[in-house]
Amino acid sequence: MPTWLRRQRVQVPKHLQALVTVDHAAEVPPERLGLQPARVEAVWAAVEQLYRTGLQPAITLVVRRHGQVVLKRAIGAVRGNAPGEAGPLVPLHPDAPMCLFSASKAISALLIHKLAEDGKLSLDDRVAAYIPEFAAHGKHRVTIRELLAHRAGIPTIAVEAQGPELLRNWDLLVAMLCAAKPFDPRFEKQAYHALTAGFIAGEIVRRVGGIELPEALHQWLAKPLGLQYMTYGIKPAWRDRLPPNVVTGPQPVWPLTAYIRSIIGVPFAEGVGASNDDAFLSTVVPAGNICASADDVSRVFQMLLNGGSLDGVQVLQPETVRRAIEPVGGLQFDRTLKVPLRYSSGFMLGEKPVGLYGPDCREAFGHLGFVSVLAWADPRRALSVALLNTGKSVAPGGVLRLAAVLRALARACPPV
Known part of the structure; x- marks a missing residue:
C-alpha cells in the first residue's frame, strides 16, 4: 500500500464507558450556573465523537464557567490504545x-x-x-x-x-x-x-x-x-x-x-x-x-479572566x-x-463570526498547540477551557469533529 494511503487509527470499542473518567467531585451541576444540562452533556458527546474518529488516543477536557468547573473529564488511555500498540490499557485520568x-x-x-x-x-x-x-x-x-x-x-x-x-x-x-x-x-x-x-x-x-x-x-x-x-x-x-x-x-x-x-x-x-x-x-x-x-x-486562563487573581x-x-x-x-x-x-x-x-475558539469569539484569547490542543478564555462567555490531546493528524475528519466540540461549547455557554 502506498505510504500516503496508510491510515493509523486508535482501536475504538463500540461502548466507550470503560475509557471515560469523570471527576464528579470537581464538576458542579450545570443548573447552578444557569446552564442547560442537556447542552453541557452535548459538549461531552461531541468529545466522544472526536474520540470515535480513531485519531486521538488520549483527550482531557476542563471547562470553567464563572470560575466553576462544569466539565472535567478524560477519554482514552495513557498507553495501550495507540495505533499498532498491543498491551494492557493504562487508564487516563482527567489530571x-x-x-x-x-x-x-x-x-x-x-x-x-x-x-x-x-x-x-x-x-x-x-x-x-x-x-x-x-x-x-x-x-x-x-x-x-x-x-x-x-x-x-x-x-x-x-x-x-x-x-x-x-x-x-x-x-x-x-x-x-x-x-x-x-x-x-x-x-x-x-x-x-x-x-x-x-x-x-x-x-x-x-x-x-x-x-x-x-x-x-x-x-x-x-x-x-x-x-x-x-x-x-x-x-x-x-x-x-x-x-x-x-x-x-x-x-x-x-x-x-x-x-x-x-x-x-x-x-x-x-x-x-x-x-x-x-x-x-x-x-x-x-x-x-x-x-x-x-x-x-x-486555572491559568481563569486567573487571566479574573483580572490576574484566583x-x-x-x-x-x-x-x-x-x-x-x-x-x-x-x-x-x-x-x-x-x-x-x-x-x-x-x-x-x-x-x-467564527474564529479559532468557535463561533462569535472575538473577545477570546488563548493558543493552539500542534494541530488540536486548544486553551483559551472568553470573557463574553465567562469561560475558560483546556482541551488537551495526543493524536497528531491532518485528517479532515479530526478538524470537523474538533469544530463540532467548539460549536457545542458555544451553544452550552451562551454570552452572559
Missing part, C-alpha cells in the same frame, strides 16, 4: 499531564509580562537593549512586543532542522537566532514563529530577571496558582503519567508536507516523534514543551493582563500559517 506544544507560548509570555509589571522592562523596549547581539542584520529595530506577536522576522531557521539534541544547547540556539537574517527587513509582515521567538523571549527572562525559566515558571505561576504540573518538559519520575504523542490518520502528502515543514522545520512524523524524545522532555523549549494537566491550564491570590495585576491580551495590529494574513489571524503579545485572538 494526566500532556504536552501543550505551542500553547506553551501563551504561558511563557506571561513571564515577560511579569517582568514588565515589576518595572524591569517595557514591551516597547528593543530586544537588543537586553540581548545586544540580537541587533545583527537590522534586528535592532525589533521590540519585545513585536517579538511576542510574531513580527521579529525569524519565523524559522535551521534550528528546527538539526534534531532534538540541539535543544540541549541553549546558548548555541540563542547565538544562531541572534545571527539570523530576518525574512522581512522592515518587520511589517506577521509570520508565526513556531519555536524561534520563544528562545529569545526566554533569554530576556534569564538576563533581566536573573532567574532560570523553570524556576520563574514555578515561582511566578505554578506555585501561586497551586498547579500540579506546569513544567518545561517533565520529570523522569512523572514520565509514566504522560501519554506519548502519536501520528494518526493518513500520512500527509505534498503540498501539505511542505506546508507543515515550513511551520515546524521538520517532517510531520519526525516532529511528533521528537516530542517523545528525552532531549525534548528534559530541557526548556519556551514555545513548545510545557507539560501540564487540563485543569492546570484552565482563589484569593493576586498573581498578576489587572493592567498586566490587559497588556497581555490587547491586540498588536489588526487582522493580518500570517505568512507562515497562511491564514488571517490576530495576535496579542503572546496570545492568538478570536474572531467574528
Whole structure:
C-alpha cells in the first residue's frame, strides 16, 4: 500500500464507558450556573465523537464557567490504545499531564509580562537593549512586543532542522537566532514563529530577571496558582503519567508536507516523534514543551479572566493582563500559517463570526498547540477551557469533529 494511503487509527470499542473518567467531585451541576444540562452533556458527546474518529488516543477536557468547573473529564488511555500498540490499557485520568506544544507560548509570555509589571522592562523596549547581539542584520529595530506577536522576522531557521539534541544547547540556539537574517527587513509582515521567538523571549527572562525559566515558571505561576504540573518538559519520575504523542490518520502528502515543514522545520512524523524524545522532555523549549494537566491550564486562563487573581491570590495585576491580551495590529494574513489571524503579545485572538475558539469569539484569547490542543478564555462567555490531546493528524475528519466540540461549547455557554 502506498505510504500516503496508510491510515493509523486508535482501536475504538463500540461502548466507550470503560475509557471515560469523570471527576464528579470537581464538576458542579450545570443548573447552578444557569446552564442547560442537556447542552453541557452535548459538549461531552461531541468529545466522544472526536474520540470515535480513531485519531486521538488520549483527550482531557476542563471547562470553567464563572470560575466553576462544569466539565472535567478524560477519554482514552495513557498507553495501550495507540495505533499498532498491543498491551494492557493504562487508564487516563482527567489530571494526566500532556504536552501543550505551542500553547506553551501563551504561558511563557506571561513571564515577560511579569517582568514588565515589576518595572524591569517595557514591551516597547528593543530586544537588543537586553540581548545586544540580537541587533545583527537590522534586528535592532525589533521590540519585545513585536517579538511576542510574531513580527521579529525569524519565523524559522535551521534550528528546527538539526534534531532534538540541539535543544540541549541553549546558548548555541540563542547565538544562531541572534545571527539570523530576518525574512522581512522592515518587520511589517506577521509570520508565526513556531519555536524561534520563544528562545529569545526566554533569554530576556534569564538576563533581566536573573532567574532560570523553570524556576520563574514555578515561582511566578505554578506555585501561586497551586498547579500540579506546569513544567518545561517533565520529570523522569512523572514520565509514566504522560501519554506519548502519536501520528494518526493518513500520512500527509505534498503540498501539505511542505506546508507543515515550513511551520515546524521538520517532517510531520519526525516532529511528533521528537516530542517523545528525552532531549525534548528534559530541557526548556519556551514555545513548545510545557507539560501540564487540563485543569492546570484552565486555572491559568481563569486567573487571566479574573483580572490576574484566583482563589484569593493576586498573581498578576489587572493592567498586566490587559497588556497581555490587547491586540498588536489588526487582522493580518500570517505568512507562515497562511491564514488571517490576530495576535496579542503572546496570545492568538478570536474572531467574528467564527474564529479559532468557535463561533462569535472575538473577545477570546488563548493558543493552539500542534494541530488540536486548544486553551483559551472568553470573557463574553465567562469561560475558560483546556482541551488537551495526543493524536497528531491532518485528517479532515479530526478538524470537523474538533469544530463540532467548539460549536457545542458555544451553544452550552451562551454570552452572559
